[in-house]
Structure formats: structure tokens, C-alpha cells
Amino acid sequence: MAFIDLSKNEIQAKIVYYGPGRGGKTTNLLYVHESMSKQVCGKMVTIDTKGDRTLFFDFLPLNIGKVMNMTIRIQLYTVPGQVMYNATRKLVLRGVDGIVFVADSLKVQKNKNIESLQNLAENLNDEGLAISQVPLVLQYNKRDLMESNIPLLPVAELEADLNEGLKVPAFEASATIGDGVYETLREISKRTVKNVIRKVGGQITC
């Protein structure tokens, strides 16, 4: 649920990074936080367990500048990926304006990716949203492991597993080194802001 403040000409929208546990959602936000200037991004908040697992969510506020005269503020969230945390995932999804689905390229995670995407669709349904209605992009993460001996899912297989019905933009990424992180963020921000403006029925004059 975006918020539009006409006294400041400002739009605020919520983007959630979704996906199986250990896929790299938190790492995406960490990379953005570490590489952006303090003027653009605020402090990152992480609510996690003793280990490095996200318990509730990570949060990172961004001010990404102006679009059509409006200042755009984007709030990035991640959800905990573990199956048992579905109640918290649903809380974080509340009022979402755009979604990045971070898929894990590890071959052993093939089914986890598919299940997590299904879980996303179900949770959105419970909110009264069809997955096709929400701005969404996919990210195939950990592509850097191609150079190692660890078996990875080929991009074509990820596409077939996850994107055949959706047909949304998909980006290969290595969040630990930052590859694809900004491409993903830029595309979802663009789609999200466009959708917010379209929904409020805006005629835009630039």
C-alpha cells in the first residue's frame, strides 16, 4: 500500500525480497547498503536469530530520487525463507507494492525455489492479490558458483521452473559481489513506481 504525500510531492512504496532460505535476500540488501551513499540509503535494520538467519525481516529505506517531479522513497524488506516462518512472511507481505523473488541457483535447491514461489502466490492470494497483478522480477542468484565444482541449475531450467507462467524480467546475479543487484533493484523500482502511479490514475506531465 503505497503512500503519496502531495504536500511534499513524495511517493513511498514497499518492495519485498522473497525466496527460499539462504538464497541471498539479505545479501542483496547488505550490498545495496554498503555500496550506496548515506544520502540515498538510511540505516539497515535486521531482526535475526543468533545465527545469521533472518527471523522477522531486514529493512532498508532508500531515497532513489525524482520521477516525474515526485520524490521516490522505497522501503526494501526481506522475509525469512524457512518454511516454519510463514506467519512472519505474511506480516511482511502486508501492503506490498513490488516483489523480487530471489531464487537459489544451487541444483539442490531446485524444489525449494518452486515451493517458495508457490508459497508466495498463496500468501498473496490470502491478501486478495493474484501474483500476476503485483510488480515482480526474478533474480537467479549465486551465478558466481559456476566457477566452482558445485552443481548449479542452468538459467534455462530456472526459467522453465519459475518463469514459464509469469514471464517477468529475470536477472542473473551474484549478490555477494554485487553482480546483478542494481539491475534487479532498478527494474523492480521502475515497475513498482509505474504501477503505483497507474493505480492512482495519474496523468503525468513532465
Added chain:
Amino acid sequence: MSLILTKNDIGKLEEIISDQLLDSGAEHVVLTDLSGNLIMERGSLQMEDIFSLAAVSAANFAATAEIARLIGEDDFALLYHKGGRRNVHFSRLAKDYLIITLFNDNVSLGLIRLKIGSAIHAMSAIFEQHKGAGPWRS
């Protein structure tokens, strides 16, 4: 569904916050929606991480509401954290919004709750009227 507030709405909210809460001794007041967007903040504190405060408060509120549901309650009447120097009070505003009030021990919880009650009453009309999509001009 997006919330759109005009300069006029913000002005009215500002007036209510200032008359009802800040003048009664609250240090700072923050309005958010339940998805964690910051709507506005007013008061005497310099808060650098105001967006984080909004996001975590909304999540905390949602989690607490879930606890209520799990034990068979609709909502908890009082959501309040007492700190050493500063206290914080959370209250639902209309259906989808949250009012966060920070205050210190110079003012009583009773008075703050009373004032929040009347502020909510006055603000609800503004939020209800702007629910949903409306005309948007830049």
C-alpha cells in the same frame, strides 16, 4: 490501494498532533500505515532513523495483533513500552494506520492515553475520507 494525502490533510493532521499531543507534553508523534510507510512525524526529537522506527513499529504492531488473535483476543487495549528516559505508546488509527507517541516521565500515561484517544477520533475522519484511489496531480 494507496493513501493519498493533500497539503490540506497534512495541515489538519499537524494541527491535531500539535494541539492534542505535543501541547500536552508528548515529545514526538509518528504516523505510519500498517505496511510500515512513514506518513508524518512531528515533535521535538531529532530522529535520524525515523523510517526504521516506522517500519519496525508497524511490524511489531502486526506481530502483537497476531499474538492477540492466537490467545482469542481481538486486539490489546494498551500497547506501551516503558523505558528509562522515554516511553512509547502505540495505537491503531482508523483501520490501517498507526499512531506512535513518544513521551517522558514528565507526563502521565493516563493523560497521554486520554489525548491519544481524542486525537484518533479527530484524525479518523481524514483517513477514512482518503481511503482508496483518487485523482492524482503532480
